[in-house]
Amino acid sequence: MTPKEHFASRVLAWFDQHGRKHLPWQQNKTPYRVWISEIMLQQTQVMTVIPYYERFMARFPDVFALADAPQDDVLAHWSGLGYYARARNMHKAAQVLVNDWNGEFPASQEGVCELPGIGRSTAAAILSISRGEPLAILDGNVKRVLGRFHAVPTWPGERKTEAAMWQLAESYTPTDRAGDYTQAMMDLGATLCTRSKPSCERCPVQDDCDALASGAPTDFPKSKPKKPAKPVRATQMLVLLDTHQETPQVLLEKRPATGIWGGLWSLPELSLEDDLVQLTEQRLPVQVQSVTSLSSFRHTFSHYHLDIVPYQLDVKATQAVSEEQKYQWFSLEHAYELGLPAPVRTILESAQGQSGTQTLLEL
């Protein structure tokens, strides 16, 4: 037996003895049923998925039922699983399958990969499990199992590493029982070769696992290199509310086209050490009448944390805003229809309710 056959046969023997074989999607393994299960399992653990899967299959028993359904109905059956873009992609894919493929999954992996929400690994899972095609998958479980078995010394998120792991995954995928092998690898990763506390003593390939031999199996796969800790910045954000109009108006500031929140309408800001009332009246055409503190919170960007200290200032506008229109008054209703940074939206909502706030001074 070649080393490749040796690996697969041990994994398959383990699966025959210990693997899960009675999950709902392991009965009547049509491409459709396998597909739905794979998408659900990408985001959620087996035990949580089961009731969702049962309800989904009862309502959308085949690709035609799914394609015909209103999107709202599909999303309602997804409700609670999160990641709604995946449900929308799935719905779209069902319509492509019905319209372009007569309701059948394409025969080739490339064809299946064309469908929205299905990439190389998911396509391989569908075709191997439902049709026995000898295609390799590379999901998180397989990355962990193979990354440990070969003590892969680099992070799988690197292109080169991922390419190498695809090679490994292909090299071990057997031509016989490819579907069982796919399920076996996922099961092995989910139940024995877990991220923390793997049960190496029960593993069918422990004898030549390089990570186990190293004495520190959980050192593999190598984790994502830690980026330097995110710096923390802080800002005051001002909700300037002119209540002397028919409807209350809020002053927004157009952000520069490039950079953070490029081109979006945001709130005027001050540095933490700036004097709130003094600098507001100095820089903006308003007379401040009262100040209310809103709840502070942290917003995190990819590169830094921003601690936001928001205030609501009830003001009287003293003159029209400048012609460059960097600043503009909007009714709250109109403001919500603009492109607003998420934290700004949050602040405007809290300003409306003023829950958990405290009026600091009246002028």
Add this chain to the structure above:
DNA sequence: AAACCGGGGGC
């Protein structure tokens, strides 16, 4: 607080 995770999509 950070890792996770396959695919989408931005650059």
Add this chain to the structure above:
DNA sequence: GCCCCAGGTTT
């Protein structure tokens, strides 16, 4: 074509 992010949950 390469890199990074979205989106909730787990560790």
